[in-house]
Amino acid sequence: MAITAHSIKGLVRRSALLGAAAACAALAAPAQADVKAGVDAWSAGEYSVAVAEWRGPAQAGDADALFNLAQAYRLGRGVEPDVERARQLYAQAADRGHVKAADNYGLLLFQQGEQDAAMPLIRAAAERGDPRAQYVLGLAHFNADYAERDWVRAYALLTLANAAGLPQAGNALGQMDDYVPLAQRQQAQSLARQIEAESEHRRAAELAAVDLGNRDEPAAPARASEPPRRSAALTRPSSRPVPVPASQRRVPAQAAPQRASGNWGVQLGAFGVRDNADRLWSRLESNPALAGTRKTLINGGNVTRLRAVGFASQREAQDACNTLKRQGQGCIVARP
Template sequence: MHMKQIWGALAAATMLSLAPPAFADVKAGVDAWQQGDYDKAVTLWRPLAQAGDPDAQFNMGQAHKLGRGVKADMASAIDWYRKAAAQGHARAEDNLGLLMFQQGDRAGALPYLQRSAARGEPRAQYIVGTALFNGDIAPKNWPRAYALMTRASAAGLAQATASLKQMDKYVPADQREQGLAMARDMGQKEVAALAEANGRTSSAPVVREGPPPLATAALPPAPDAEKPALPKASAKAKPAAPKAVAAVQQPKTPAAKAPREAEAPRAATSGGWRVQLGAFSEEGRARALWNSLRSKVSGLSTYQLFLVKGGAVTKLQAGPLASNAEAARLCGAIKAAGADCMPRKM
């Protein structure tokens, strides 16, 4: 697939997420947003963002991207994401790279997308893998392209799975083996990168109802072998339109992606860690998400469900887990199933 066609399959899959509260007003803004009072949320976030708070800056970027509480303005969204990313806000960096790519600044987006791919962001892995395969905006590197596409496919990105099958027709067997070895190494490094990103930001609950999975794009056969390129959607075979995601969350960093399948690590009998899947105004919504994920993530039902009350909010957590690494692995499996997740030290 040529780079200019990639975004059509991915743009609507970018999930709205709101950053954790560094100050009470940030949390109050998240609460207002959750209730649909976008004007109030933006009013609370703007002065904090202007004062340099990265969480408020990220939230302002989200508001401008979606046109809620403010006029939709992609340039302003990019500006706010860039400010937050410069302060180490990993989620802002993910969104910055993807939005810059969507807006046509492919070369400028590449460094951000490469860092996002290293943290296990499957859409970034898909884009960077495509660039490395085609030699578009990056030097051609088929083993690494195959590795990144393998990781994105393992995380459940349907477009990556389709592209990986096309790559099998062109990438020699020895280079595919190199790519698979790289992919295994990437899986281990993604957990470490996520843990590092988690350590740079404060913890906070996630406010989100389970979003639908990415829509599958119908892809035509690959072009002739003399000039290989990943397939692009044709006018005759239009890809299915991805579903828009309207759920709201309040994460601090992107969750680690599953190394292979959406399979949870074995539950520990004790430990000082849990994973947090959401914070809801209604307990029933928390239980509904838990029941949905138990059917999608193999082994999740072996963990204990925790419903932690905090004022009007019910936090959905699972555990216990023995370490941050184990929590990150479990989050990876949950993320691959289409939900968000963050490790929490208890």
Template sequence: MKSLWMAGLASALLVAPASAQRAPVAAQEDPVKAGVDAYDRGDYRTAVEKWRPEANRGNADAQFNMGQAYKLGRGVPADSKQAEAWYRKAVLQGHEQAEGYYGVTLFENGKRSEAVQWLQRAVSRDDARAQYILGIMLFNADGVQKDWVRAYALMVRSSVTGLDPAIKARAQMDQFMPLDDRQKGLALSRKYEEEFSRGGRPLPPVEVAEVNRPVPVETRPAPPAVNRPAPRPVQSAPQPAPAAPARDGGWRVQLGAFGDANNARKLWSQVGGRFPGRQPYYVKAGALTKLLVGPYASRATAASACGSVKPCVPVTR
């Protein structure tokens, strides 16, 4: 029986903690934000010390951040069960960003049937990570009834955002699936795109398998770190709708040159959402690392993509 290989999930599917969603106050008066600032400096232990009391008092953002800390092993030992518990506390309070990560963690912890509802909620908001996982489950009949057409539609939606594991999974699907099923999947993905562009709505429920006996899923090492920038704190905000893959006309935009390559990756983690469907290129130039983004078909399309991002200069590869 055909089954998809699955790339490593932890670094590919996680972002770092979110700042508290409430009226702006001074950092010293807001422990959640102070923790995010500490996390951004790499002081993970202080971040956890700031978040834990707030999480215990019921702050959903702090609970989500504690889930991230335990998931990534930042400031505390990595513990997937603790991460699951903190994500659950957050989602039960309606923390939307936590839903996808809770679903992913349930999946990783072998709780396939429990994961489905949370993954589907995130999928309904066009969450690329949830689309990838649910697409894998539907293709492999892993805890759910097999549905190759829907699996392909979700993987198309996920892959056009540039999510590397989804791109690889879609390539495998192209090898396994009949052309007719792929065409139906593409049509369904376009229907999903229209629904998401109108603000999204709950999709038809996924049918959970009567017997949760998953097809074995092969695993392989995560792709190189160049495609997996280190997570950093971000605001919980809707991501721009992903763009269709662009033709490579040899054009990129350059966002900067850095003596420390980690700073290039850090910048991409901050602004990557403004370049949907594109990918970063980390180009060595002597002691510097340039951050390029593309591909673009022409200089005009590259220049147009810059928008309000500064500096941003069209260059040829």
């Protein structure tokens, strides 16, 4: 009953390479001159120049530069291919609140056989609408590997990935048709529309929390071996207050749990304007999921990272983060 035409691992490898268009060749460029210059050089096919422009900002902790360097190492452009180095850079950028880096990091972990660590990141990426993550999570739900069996959700996720142009998704849907009853496939169409609407809302909320004004435009379809045909849209620090959905607004305070004075944290965002970090904390500090934690601001490069620290374990921090994500608030677990 399992879909076995290709292994999930192999399909993840191929789907990750589709990013020469929307995920792998898309680059982020804030107002910092070196990062923008690197994106311009990359778009012109001058990959070594681009890498040289990004190294300084990356060493200073710039999340966009870290992400862009990870892309270069992942694709082997301007540097020798080095997946492990790409993994390190994705992790560092994700730790600084870079959403796309977190998505790619989760897929890379899965590809390398670390499914337990990867699945929370893949779920989050799928919830934001990443078709690669939707594809992997859909197969996981269908085969009951790394996720509970749920054929309706599996078919809905694969439908969305297929609509986004992921070639493997169409093949997988064809195989699912032999097993998933018609009534469940019809339910999946309604669920797909619901997931799509929720992902648009979640993506907007999380990108706002990262405090980046304009995200990358979709690039023209291209093979992984081709240079990008258009430059990514620049992202700029914004001084606008971060919009917060109603579900995130202040809730009545409850008695704080007696947490151990742990060092695990939940990162709530990375901000070019420190006041925005303070504003977001003022809205979230009374959320029960963060009860008993303390506000921590970490300065690095051009950003200030906001963390709620005080969780005794990674599991405790992940549970809190999962609760916040269900409310529409982006977050990642931060190591001590």
